[in-house]
Amino acid sequence: xxxxxxxxxxxxxxxxxxxxxxxxxxxxxxxxxxxxxxxxxxxxxxxxxxxxxxxxxxxxxxxxxxxxxxxxxxxxxxxxxxxxxxxxxxxxxxxxxxxxxxxxxxxxxxxxxxxxxxxxxxxxxxxxxxxxxxxxxxxxxxxxxxxxxxxxxxxxxxxxxxxxxxxxxxxxxxxxxxxxxxxxxxxxxxxxxxxxxxxxxxxxxxxxxxxxxxxxxxxxxxxxxxxxxxxxxxxxxxxxxxxxxxxxxxxxxxxxxxxxxxxxxxxxxxxxxxxxxxxxxxxxxxxxxxxxxxxxxxxxxxxxxxxxxxxxxxxxxxxxxxxxxxxxxxxxxxxx
Amino acid sequence: xxxxxxxxxxxxxxxxxxxxxxxxxxxxxxxxxxxxxxxxxxxxxxxxxxxxxxxxxxxxxxxxxxxxxxxxxxxxxxxxxxxxxxxxxxxxxxxxxxxxxxxxxxxxxxxxxx
Numbered sequence: 497x498x499x500x501x502x503x504x505x506x507x508x509x510x511x512x513x514x515x516x517x518x519x520x521x522x523x524x525x526x527x528x529x530x531x532x533x534x535x536x537x538x539x540x541x542x543x544x545x546x547x548x549x550x551x552x553x554x555x556x557x558x559x560x561x562x563x564x565x566x567x568x569x570x571x572x573x574x575x576x577x578x579x580x581x582x583x584x585x586x587x588x589x590x591x592x593x594x595x596x597x598x599x600x601x602x603x604x605x606x607x608x609x610x611x612x613x614x615x616x617x618x619x620x621x622x623x624x625x626x627x628x629x630x631x632x633x634x635x636x637x638x639x640x641x642x643x644x645x646x647x648x649x650x651x652x653x654x655x656x657x658x659x660x661x662x663x664x665x666x667x668x669x670x671x672x673x674x675x676x677x678x679x680x681x682x683x684x685x686x687x688x689x690x691x692x693x694x695x696x697x698x699x700x701x702x703x704x705x706x707x708x709x710x711x712x713x714x715x716x717x718x719x720x721x722x723x724x725x726x727x728x729x730x731x732x733x734x735x736x737x738x739x740x741x742x743x744x745x746x747x748x749x750x751x752x753x754x755x756x757x758x759x760x761x762x763x764x765x766x767x768x769x770x771x772x773x774x775x776x777x778x779x780x781x782x783x784x785x786x787x788x789x790x791x792x793x794x795x796x797x798x799x800x801x802x803x804x805x806x807x808x809x810x811x812x813x814x815x816x817x818x819x820x821x822x823x824x825x826x827x828x829x830x831x832x
Numbered sequence: 833x834x835x836x837x838x839x840x841x842x843x844x845x846x847x848x849x850x851x852x853x854x855x856x857x858x859x860x861x862x863x864x865x866x867x868x869x870x871x872x873x874x875x876x877x878x879x880x881x882x883x884x885x886x887x888x889x890x891x892x893x894x895x896x897x898x899x900x901x902x903x904x905x906x907x908x909x910x911x912x913x914x915x916x917x918x919x920x921x922x923x924x925x926x927x928x929x930x931x932x933x934x935x936x937x938x939x940x941x942x943x944x945x946x
Contacts, residue, residue, distance in 0.1 A: 554881040558874045566868035566875075573861040573903075610854045617846035620839050629913065640906070647899050648865075651892070658875065658888055665879065772881045779878075783891045790895040793902060803902045806912045813916035816923050826920045828839040 499663070500670050502556035508673040509552030512764070515680035516545035519757035522684025544761050551768065555669045560592070560659035567659070568595045570652035576601045577645045578608075582652060583709060592659045594652070611637040625825040628807035636804070643801050646713050650789055653709025654782050665775050669768065676764040683757045836924075837931050844921045844935050849942040851914035858907035865900040869893070 500508070517539060524537040571594030574582035579602065582594065605613075611634050618626050792798045809825060816822050876889025925932040 555879045557879050558877050560874070562874040563871045566871040569864045569868050573864050576857055576861050576864075604857065605853055607854060607857055610850050610857070613850045614846050614854075617842045617850060619842075621843065625916070633913070644899070644902065644906075647895075647902075651895055651899060654888075654892055654895075655875070658892070768881075772879070775879075776882050776884060779888045783888055786891045786895045790891070790898045793895075793898045799902075803905045804909060806909045806916075810913055810916045814919045816919060819924055819927060822920060822923060826843075826917075828836060 499559040499561065500556075500666055501559075502553050505556050505669065505673075506549045506553040508670065509549035512552070512673050512676050512680070513545040513548040515677040516548070516757055516761060517541070517543065519680040519683035519760070520545075523757055526684055544758060551765070552669065552673060555665065555768070555772070557662050557666065560662040563655060563659050564592065564595075567592060567652055567655055568597075570648055570655070571595070572598060572601060574645050574648045574652065576604065577606060577641050577648070579606050580645075582645070582649050590663075592656050592663075607641040608638060620829050621826060622829050623822070623824055623826045625807070625809035625813050628809040632807045633804045633810075640802060640804055647789060647793065647802065649709065649713050650786070653713060654786055656709060657782050658779070661775055661778055665771060668771050672764065672767055672771065676760065679760045679764075680757060683760060837928075837934060840921060840924055840931065840935065841938060843917055844938055845942070847914050847917035847921055848939045849945060851910050851917065852942075855907050855910040855914065858903050858910060862900050862903035862907055865896060865903060868896060 520543060521537055521539045524539060525534070528534060528537060571582050574580075575598045581596065581598075615630065615634050618630060793802055813822075813826060816825070819827075872889060872893055875892055876886045878885035878888065921935055925935045
């Protein structure tokens with residue numbers, strides 16, 4: 497079943513309300529019959545279920561498939577920095593994955609290769625500017641591009657998480673509505689004393705995502721020192737991402753528990769509230785991890801883990817008026 | 833070609849081939865990253881039932897912008913170094929017309945590769 501739109505959900509809410517209305521009518525008819533007054537009963541529409549269409553519509557979101565172009569673009573950025581596909585094969589899961597079409601990026605060199613060329617280019621030169629270029633930029637270059645890729649993978653992983661949660665929210669609400677209709681239809685029928693069990697796995701959704709993306713971020717990030725971004729809470733940017741969802745492990749069984757139509761309605765609303773809370777709780781963890789990484793990329797003492805700067809001596813090369821000005825700055829070791 | 837010209841060719845290669853390639857990697861990456869803003873509306877559109885709707889979208893956008901800023905800085909800094917090293921080549925080549933002509937020809941061949 498595809499993604500359900502706002503109109504789909506509103507219609508579902510109407511269908512649930514209709515099922516509730518019929519259940520209330522049957523209950524009234526059974527009650528009247530037991531009092532010796534059988535016959536059709538007219539039920540007013542302003543009952544506990546009249547808001548169901550808007551209740552279901554309030555779970556509507558745009559189709560998360562609309563975020564796919566961003567996921568594909570982030571995969572391309574990550575690939576352009578490492579020539580490694582940003583995420584391991586999720587192995588048949590239903591997680592959103594980036595398109596594998598990297599365009600012509602495979603023909604382009606990555607920063608690591610380019611920085612090795614640059615080291616070779618300046619090998620037989622000497623001087624203050626030349627040394628500053630090698631020591632301040634080239635020698636620590638691998639730390640930058642690995643951390644950049646890890647940050648981009650974290651951004652992409654966060655998006656996958658968001659897309660997946662959206663998708664789970666949509667299908668869980670849809671399933672809950674269908675199950676509620678089934679439950680209402682049993683009310684007032686000859687044999688209806690049973691309990692419906694419905695499994696809502698929204699709670700476990702983040703775990704599935706981070707078992708894939710978390711590994712990619714951890715391997716690349718920790719190796720390059722991304723974990724050095726420490727904050728007051730003692731958590732690193734990487735561990736922040738790798739703990740996402742771990743305390744929410746395990747599926748939660750939702751139950752529609754009832755003995756009359758009103759209780760079906762209360763139980764349904766309680767479960768719907770649980771779905772919304774679960775969605776928000778999982779988002780909070782990813783939001784906190786992104787906040788930590790974002791702060792680390794801005795902080796003056798850690799921004800250097802991600803970007804290289806231009807040494808003053810290199811910046812000043814442009815002001816040399818003749819070769820004498822370059823004698824101590826940038827000059828060949830051998831000249832003949 | 834004398835030894836000095838051969839050495840100078842290496843710096844020309846750094847300035848006119850490899851640093852522009854580094855700039856291109858980061859410029860492409862920054863542009864791709866900035867382009868993801870086209871989905872910001874979708875990302876932020878949490879269901880109305882959520883009280884803190886849009887919180888994910890806001891933080892995701894902030895992290896994205898921070899990453900794009902880093903990529904842009906790397907692109908700009910590659911160009912600054914490129915300009916400095918290019919000036920080194922031009923300064924040395926200015927002393928010798930033949931070297932200047934050779935460097936110019938070499939630079940043009942690099943331009944076709946990038």
